[in-house]
Amino acid sequence: MSPSTSLRASPSTRLRASPSARLRARRFEFLIEWALFLCALLSIGTTAGILVVLAVETFAFLREVPITDFLFGTEWTPLFATPRFGVLPLVMGTVLVSAIAMVVALPAGLLSAIYLSEYANPRVRRVIKPVLEILAGVPTVVYGYFALLFVTPVLQRVVPGLAGFNALGPGIVMGIMILPLVSSLSEDAMQGVPRGLREGSFALGATRMQTSLRVVLPAAFSGITAAFILAASRAIGETMIVAIAAGQQPRLTWNPLVPIETMTAYIVQVSLGDTPQGTLEYRTIFAVGMLLFLGTFGLNLVSAWLRGRYREEYA
Amino acid sequence: MSTAAGPTVPSLSGVAARAGQQTPAADRPVKIDAQHLNFYYGDTRALEDISVRIRRNIVTAFIGPSGCGKSTFLRTLNRMNDIIPGTRVEGKVLIDDTDIYGPGVDVVALRRQAGMVFQKSNPFPKSVFDNVAYGLRINGMASNRSELAGRVEESLKQAALWDEVKDRLDDSALAMSGGQQQRLCIARALAVRPDILLMDEPASALDPIATQRIEELVYDLKKAYTIVIVTHNMQQAARVSDYTAFFWLGRLVEYDRTDKIFTNPSEKLTEDYVTGRFG
Numbered sequence: 001m002s003p004s005t006s007l008r009a010s011p012s013t014r015l016r017a018s019p020s021a022r023l024r025a026r027r028f029e030f031l032i033e034w035a036l037f038l039c040a041l042l043s044i045g046t047t048a049g050i051l052v053v054l055a056v057e058t059f060a061f062l063r064e065v066p067i068t069d070f071l072f073g074t075e076w077t078p079l080f081a082t083p084r085f086g087v088l089p090l091v092m093g094t095v096l097v098s099a100i101a102m103v104v105a106l107p108a109g110l111l112s113a114i115y116l117s118e119y120a121n122p123r124v125r126r127v128i129k130p131v132l133e134i135l136a137g138v139p140t141v142v143y144g145y146f147a148l149l150f151v152t153p154v155l156q157r158v159v160p161g162l163a164g165f166n167a168l169g170p171g172i173v174m175g176i177m178i179l180p181l182v183s184s185l186s187e188d189a190m191q192g193v194p195r196g197l198r199e200g201s202f203a204l205g206a207t208r209m210q211t212s213l214r215v216v217l218p219a220a221f222s223g224i225t226a227a228f229i230l231a232a233s234r235a236i237g238e239t240m241i242v243a244i245a246a247g248q249q250p251r252l253t254w255n256p257l258v259p260i261e262t263m264t265a266y267i268v269q270v271s272l273g274d275t276p277q278g279t280l281e282y283r284t285i286f287a288v289g290m291l292l293f294l295g296t297f298g299l300n301l302v303s304a305w306l307r308g309r310y311r312e313e314y315a
Numbered sequence: 316m317s318t319a320a321g322p323t324v325p326s327l328s329g330v331a332a333r334a335g336q337q338t339p340a341a342d343r344p345v346k347i348d349a350q351h352l353n354f355y356y357g358d359t360r361a362l363e364d365i366s367v368r369i370r371r372n373i374v375t376a377f378i379g380p381s382g383c384g385k386s387t388f389l390r391t392l393n394r395m396n397d398i399i400p401g402t403r404v405e406g407k408v409l410i411d412d413t414d415i416y417g418p419g420v421d422v423v424a425l426r427r428q429a430g431m432v433f434q435k436s437n438p439f440p441k442s443v444f445d446n447v448a449y450g451l452r453i454n455g456m457a458s459n460r461s462e463l464a465g466r467v468e469e470s471l472k473q474a475a476l477w478d479e480v481k482d483r484l485d486d487s488a489l490a491m492s493g494g495q496q497q498r499l500c501i502a503r504a505l506a507v508r509p510d511i512l513l514m515d516e517p518a519s520a521l522d523p524i525a526t527q528r529i530e531e532l533v534y535d536l537k538k539a540y541t542i543v544i545v546t547h548n549m550q551q552a553a554r555v556s557d558y559t560a561f562f563w564l565g566r567l568v569e570y571d572r573t574d575k576i577f578t579n580p581s582e583k584l585t586e587d588y589v590t591g592r593f594g
Contacts, residue, residue, distance in 0.1 A: 121400050122400065194437070196433055196435050196437035197437050197439060197440075198398070199395065199398070199431075199433060199437065200433065200437040200438075200439065200500065200503070201439070201449070201453075202395065202398055202426065203393065203395060203426055203430065203431035203433075203504070204426065204427070204430070204449060204450035204453065204454075204503065204504070204507055205422075205423040205424070205426040205427040205450065205453065205454055205507065206423075206449075206450075206453045207423065207453075210453045214449070214453065215439055215449075218439075218440065218441070219439070219440050
């Protein structure tokens with residue numbers, strides 16, 4: 001009799017806390033939940049705030065400058081006595097440098113992804129992958145001076161007519177910077193390809209290279225494309241390297257040997273200067289920023305969509 | 316098909332009835348001859364002193380509980396285990412009297428000679444045509460488009476898939492049913508003209524009807540190929556195979572004519588397994 005009562009009594013004393021303690025615990029849980037919610041809200045709020053400021057200032061800018069002049073004008077001289085607000089030279093500078101970066105990062109990143117995913121044994125991969133990712137942790141200002149003071153002088157010895165500030169040097173260095181992103185994300189995509197596909201290929205007498213290029217790569221295609229797009233968006237948004245080493249001359253050209261200016265570098269230039277707040281010149285940086293935001297945001301959306309599709313294929 | 320000499324229809328009931336037709340199989344030349352084969356994953360020995368002689372143009376079934384080494388042994392026959400890091404082989408496997416683990420062996424040629432079909436069908440995310448053409452292309456086995464198309468058609472016919480897919484060769488292979496995908500994988504393996512077909516539980520993920528089609532296919536294909544099939548399904552082993560090897564804990568317990576394994580095995584362990592007393 002007594003053991004059974006004590007058995008029944010003991011959980012009630014241990015598991016059932018007093019009403020006041022339960023209330024305290026519930027209040028504490030409630031506080032925690034709200035604190036976490038506020039933390040999450042903070043980053044969303046910040047993003048929303050940025051968007052609002054960008055939109056308001058861009059709207060104010062577009063009331064003075066027709067949107068067609070802004071988007072399709074070929075001259076960008078907002079700080080001159082007779083200002084022109086055609087953003088195309090900045091867009092072209094951005095596209096040029098990013099394109100050079102992608103030309104460097106795509107083949108190198110893809111090849112290193114193939115090596116890491118298909119050739120390297122797991123031990124080598126465990127060492128090399130983090131080392132490669134350190135490249136992504138180097139401050140971009142270091143890359144900027146690396147481009148200006150090392151890569152460009154070296155290039156000047158082999159490329160005649162290369163100016164001290166140019167699109168080529170920063171483009172190449174930017175390519176090195178986004179290489180880990182390309183290789184790491186591409187490797188993830190290739191690792192996601194089922195092992196059975198590789199075995200099927202090997203069983204037909206394929207070599208590792210044939211298997212990588214003809215089976216794994218096509219199977220991981222959407223994931224790799226997503227990696228490329230994400231890298232491109234990173235290149236487009238990159239600021240320090242181009243601000244330091246590409247010059248500050250908005251120029252509508254495909255020539256990588258002369259100084260140019262990207263959208264990001266322009267924003268740096270104006271925000272560092274003494275342009276008074278509230279003026280039209282000041283608002284240009286928000287208009288350019290908005291354009292930049294829309295561009296990278298669009299690319300990120302495409303990338304996310306592609307990755308989602310990829311996951312569906314091999315869920 | 317039925318004009319060929321020897322057995323014509325796989326009989327579900329007639330394990331014993333077929334015993335008479337098995338005798339010639341014992342006289343056929345040896346195709347695969349494993350001698351004292353040991354296999355290691357790192358320090359773990361997965362196969363222990365396996366010796367077995369598999370004769371030409373018969374179906375051999377490997378049976379045994381999970382983890383007994385039957386799949387591992389199958390994969391030593393075309394050196395598929397090579398791609399797993401940290402594995403090691405001791406002993407010999409002779410195919411047509413050549414040691415496939417000997418020096419100077421061309422693994423690519425070996426894998427072409429010994430085609431493999433996997434448990435989980437693994438068509439490439441390509442069209443039906445490109446799946447079958449893959450092996451031909453990478454091995455440079457067709458000199459022009461029409462020869463390629465001809466061999467693709469021939470392989471699909473051999474795999475009893477042609478009539479179902481001839482109008483949608485350009486469709487993605489991933490859109491096919493599971494049974495069709497598996498027969499596509501068989502067609503893909505046949506396209507490079509192997510003489511051995513290694514099948515690793517080819518029907519374990521399929522429904523009974525698709526399974527039956529695979530079994531009929533195995534029966535037809537043994538006229539031209541030496542077939543080794545790993546199976547968990549003992550009825551399947553009894554239905555499709557001429558010889559059966561029973562593996563247990565990495566060892567080959569018994570290897571004999573299928574009817575003998577299932578009706579009168581020499582080893583107590585085999586009897587316990589085939590009668591369902593364990594495993």
